Amino acid sequence: MEMTGAQRINASQQAVWTALNDVDVLKQCIPGCEQIARVSPTDLEALVVLRVGPVKASFKGAVKLSDIDPPNGYTIKGEGNGGSSGQAKGGARVWLTRDGRYTVLNYDVNAEVTGKLAQLGARLIDATAKKLADDFFQKLGDIVAPPTNEILAEREARQWIVIRVIKRVVRAIRRLFGGGGDAADRPAG
Numbered sequence: 164m165e166m167t168g169a170q171r172i173n174a175s176q177q178a179v180w181t182a183l184n185d186v187d188v189l190k191q192c193i194p195g196c197e198q199i200a201r202v203s204p205t206d207l208e209a210l211v212v213l214r215v216g217p218v219k220a221s222f223k224g225a226v227k228l229s230d231i232d233p234p235n236g237y238t239i240k241g242e243g244n245g246g247s248s249g250q251a252k253g254g255a256r257v258w259l260t261r262d263g264r265y266t267v268l269n270y271d272v273n274a275e276v277t278g279k280l281a282q283l284g285a286r287l288i289d290a291t292a293k294k295l296a297d298d299f300f301q302k303l304g305d306i307v308a309p310p311t312n313e314i315l316a317e318r319e320a321r322q323w324i325v326i327r328v329i330k331r332v333v334r335a336i337r338r339l340f341g342g343g344g345d346a347a348d349r350p351a352g
Contacts, residue, residue, distance in 0.1 A: 164253075164289055166272040170300035171265045173308040179259055179266045180234030182307045192302040194295050205229065211243065215291045216283050220248030235259055236269075249278020268300065 172179055182188045186207065190199045198210040207226040212219070224243030231237045236258030243251045253274030260267045275281075276288060304310075 164272075164274050164276075164285070164292060166274075166289075166292060166296060167270065168296060168300075169267050169269045170304060171262065171267050172304040173265055174304075176259050176261055176266045177234050178307050179268060179303075182303060183257065183268075188303070188306055191306060192299050194298045205231070209243075213291075213295070215280055216287050218248050218279050218283060220245035220280065222251060224251075230256075245278070245280065247279065249276055249280040251276045251280070268303070270296075272296070 186199050186201050189207075190196050193199070193209070193211060195212045195214075196209060197212055198208075200208050202208055205228045207228075209222075209224055209226065211222045211224070213222065214220075222243035222245045224241055226239055226241035229238045229240065236256070238254060238256050240254040241252065245251065251274060253272065255270050255272040257268065257270050260269065272292075274292065280288065
């Protein structure tokens with residue numbers, strides 16, 4: 164699996180770099196992270212619990228940082244063992260650039276999974292990986308530059324739009340297949 168993306172963060176490049184190297188911040192940002200520790204300037208160990216579709220896995224793994232260029236970026240390589248659920252290994256190139264008052268966090272990720280996780284299929288794995296990456300970068304951005312009330316209101320409005328669309332789709336499917344909606348909406352027969 165390969166994934167490329169970028170996240171604009173309303174903070175200085177140095178602030179984003181510092182956050183990317185702070186294990187307490189990383190623990191808050193990595194979805195499912197239960198433990199993370201720096202064992203050397205370039206090595207980290209972590210325990211992450213994730214659910215991918217029907218499979219829940221606890222990954223104990225090691226991460227190595229290389230090509231470190233403060234405050235511009237680094238390369239990450241890691242492996243995690245999820246026991247009977249499988250293994251994951253991969254890497255990422257992370258680099259920071261300025262865009263006016265923003266810092267753009269760019270990333271190229273490659274990863275592979277084995278075991279039960281690999282049997283779930285590429286679509287589910289890719290969708291889960293994208294969601295995990297989005298969650299990580301959203302949380303990192305929120306920690307480095309807490310969102311304003313305007314941004315929070317915009318996010319909430321987007322969530323409500325999605326909920327309304329989903330409700331309409333569900334109602335349409337029920338009508339299409341004879342469900343017709345709630346029992347209270349159906350005429351007595």
